[in-house]
Amino acid sequence: MAVSNRITAILNFLIFLSSIPVIAAGIWLASKPDNECVQLLRWPVVVLGGLLLLVSLIGFVGAYCNRPGFLAVYLFCMALLILLLLILLVIAFTVTRPDGSHPVAGSQFQEYRLDGYSSWLRNHVTSSGSWQNVRTCLAVSDVCPKLDRQFSSAHQFFAADISPLQSGCCKPPAACGYTYETPTTWVNPENPTSDPDCLMWSNERTRLCYDCSGCKAGLLGNLRQEWRKANAVLIVAVVVLIFVYLVACAAYKNAQIQNISVRYKHGWI
Template sequence: MGLSNNITAILNFLALLCSIPIIGAGIWLASKPDNECIHFFRWPVVLIGVLILLVSLAGFIGAYWNRQGLLAFYLFCMALLIGLLLVLLVFTFVVTRPDGSYTVMGRGFKEYRLDGFSSWLKSHLTNSRNWPKIRTCLAESDVCPKLNQQYFAADQFFAADISPLQSGCCKPPTACGFNFVNPTLWLNPVDPMADPDCYIWSNDQTQLCYNCNSCKAGLLGNLRREWRKANVVLIVTVVVLIWVYVIGCSAFKNAQTEDLFRRYKQGWI
């Protein structure tokens, strides 16, 4: 195996290692309660990571055993996957750029307005066709019930940094002026006309604020926060992959030149 093939094999092994944080980020996203309820958001990152792993393995085998066909396949497929990952990064950055959160005086958590998020997210996730299924899934999860196990006093709950999903779905909007009993039980609103969600709130533990606009906004806020965190890992990984790919292309060309020179020399001798 020539020097260029050795370099290519090492680079392909690095690309294979790069697939691990991509798969890890995808599994982390898929494990979140909100992503469990949005099926088409769950697995694209994991799928891309697995494909990068398989393509890198093919490239490593091709470089180690000098299989030019496998190396060409690796370079072609890796270019497509890097492009796909870049498209995914740009797309998620654009659709999660608007932030519908706002600060509430005297609260450790933020609340969320639906009109503060991107129109794409709103039209695809909170429409009348998709929301009933998402709402049912959220109501069956432990997103809200576990708040009652963590916070017992009003002061403790008001100072808590709860998730956007919990802020939007598990309690009524602060503007309504409900009196705290526990995180999912609120009574006697002071200003029931402050927000349309004040009328929608229910102490029925299967209802709560799952039909509220604040819950839809909380879901989008959760998605935004999670995808922004995952994007940090994906950006670092894609930069490394591009660097590996560029050097790999150069090493592949050098390997072809070495192979042609060797064949020419053997024929000349």
């Protein structure tokens, strides 16, 4: 076996093994309580891991057994996978570049404005049809109730770095002037503002601020954080796959040369 074939086989075996924790991470991400209502980033991670597993297995067999046919299929699939990752990376950077967060005086967490995010995210996540499903999911999830279990005082709550989703959906906006009782129970101000989000707030556990623009913006803030983390993984994956692809091209060339030599030796050509 040529050196390039050995290297390709070893690299693809490592990619095969690494795809298993990628799939596990995707399943874990999909089952996280905080993100159970956010679906844009959940299953693509599992699909990516599955594609890596399948393509690396084809590359390993092709390189180890010196099969030009397997290597040709592998190179074609790898090129498509690299192209897919590059497109996904560009989209991820484009839609997560705007940041709708702004600081809240006297607290560790931030609040979020809906118009601070890309129009693509707003249209695909917070449209009326999509939001009804998300809102229903949030109302029965543990995203907000667990804040009541975590924080027993106002000092603890305002010093905590809660998620964008919790900041936008589980409490009224700071500008409304509500008085803290628990993370999900607030006393109405004497002079309420006309801000629609302030009027939408309710201490009912099934309502809270789930219909607020701030809640939708908090969801986009969660998505932005997740995509930003995914971007780092995608960059590493693209660099590694391009390197493996170049080595595999050399292995494919060696397999073709060896195949021609064998056929010539036996008088088949």
